[in-house]
Amino acid sequence: MNDRKKGALVLLQQDALRIQQVIENQKNNLCLAHCKAFEEIIDTQMYGFSKEVNFAVRLGALEESEGKKIIAELEGRLNQLYTQAYEHSELKEE
Numbered sequence: 001m002n003d004r005k006k007g008a009l010v011l012l013q014q015d016a017l018r019i020q021q022v023i024e025n026q027k028n029n030l031c032l033a034h035c036k037a038f039e040e041i042i043d044t045q046m047y048g049f050s051k052e053v054n055f056a057v058r059l060g061a062l063e064e065s066e067g068k069k070i071i072a073e074l075e076g077r078l079n080q081l082y083t084q085a086y087e088h089s090e091l092k093e094e
Contacts, residue, residue: 008061008062020077023042
């Protein structure tokens, strides 16, 4: 793997982690399960992140399959966090 590719992967993984941390913080505040505006923020963050990945692919710093994998992994983690927050809020309401 060349230096450009390694650098692109590191930067994208850092951005993915930043997005995940923002979501985790909101999960801890229980806003995630009840806040439609926050869902829009998630969508916006994911859109921006997918554009970053697409740029890295077009630049040749990342293979398309690698980009799709990074996006899918982040989406999976975010879905898991959302599910946990939703289940936690449902338990509190019972």
